[in-house]
Structure formats: C-alpha cells, structure tokens
Amino acid sequence: GQNIDQPTEMTATEGAIVQINCTYQTSGFNGLFWYQQHAGEAPTFLSYNVLDGLEEKGRFSSFLSRSKGYSYLLLKELQMKDSASYLCAVTPYGNNRLAFGKGNQVVVIP
C-alpha cells in the first residue's frame, strides 16, 4: 500500500521557520509532491522531489529520503498568507493513481 501520514495541525509565529513532515509506507514511487491548499480553495503545486536530498525554492524547501520513507517541507520567514494546509502525495510504482496524505494545517499568528 501507500499509507501516507502527516501530523494534523501546527501553529507558528510570523517570521519563524516551520517543518512539515510526511512519512509514507510504499515499496517505491517515482517522486513525491507537495501542494498548498488555502481554506476553501484548490490545491496548488509547490514542489516535486525525485532524488534524495534538499531542493530549495525561495522561502520553501523540500527534502526527500527514500531509504527512511520520509519527506519534509520547510517554510522559512513565515508570512500570514502561509496559513494553509500542506499536502504530500506520491504515485507508487506500478500504479497510475496519485495518493495524498491528509494534509497538515499550518496556522501563522502575528
């Protein structure tokens, strides 16, 4: 299977750094996606990791470790507009479906 686990909610202060974790149990996959979803809106793409390691894109970075079954999204210099749900997703080998985690709600406070 491709069980994907994400912690449900966290609160952080504006300007801080927050790490959002995603663990998964799957025999293999092509890559791991991260999406951002504001309340009541559609998800939007943030990153796609194929290789192990850290990929940086502005204030957001995403890390993947296939051997540890683990990914995280790092949000730096938090802004109020970063208050959203963050979803990880994978497409396992031999499978054309895209499986999402339940998402991690981040609340940014002043």
Added chain:
Amino acid sequence: EAQVTQNPRYLITVTGKKLTVTCSQNMNHEYMSWYRQDPGLGLRQIYYSMNVEVTDKGDVPEGYKVSRKEKRNFPLILESPSPNQTSLYFCASSLRKNTEAFFGQGTRLTVV
C-alpha cells in the same frame, strides 16, 4: 490563460437525481483525475484518465462514472446520488502522470 474549469461551483440536489459535473482543461494535458475531499479524510482519488478513451478507478470509485471522449473534457457522473456523496470535488489535469497537477476551483455538492 491556462486553466482547469469545473462547473457548477455549488450544487444542491436530491437523492437519486442523476447529475454531471463538468471539467475542462485548455493545456492539452494527457492525465486528468477527479478527487473528493472530506474533513479528516483528505483528498481521495475517484477516477483518473491517462488519455482519451483510457480511464481507470481510483481509490473511491463506487457510485461514480467518468468518460474521456475528448482530451480536454473529463466529466464526472453520479447516476443516482446519495447523501454520502456530499463532498467537495476537485478535477485536476497534468501533462503526464508524474508532473505538476493543476486543479479546478472545486464543486461543493450537497445531496439531501
């Protein structure tokens, strides 16, 4: 403007009355899919399509049908809606299976 368009945005219907939610993309994407999103359960894939005339079940296909007669359109059909299909539905498209997905604005469906 590149986009995925879903209609309607909001729909209230009665049990058993057939309905169709339309989805159209203008990016010539091959891969399209439908998801439902429920509190505490996250996004779950209903059906997906790898290309024209190629569709397959996702994780929660029961009670739904789809068709892909043209590349741009991927309608979701509920032949006999039931209250447990009350949910927020998203259509998405991507160039291929493992590429960035673009989502429609969502359809909030209530079945009474």
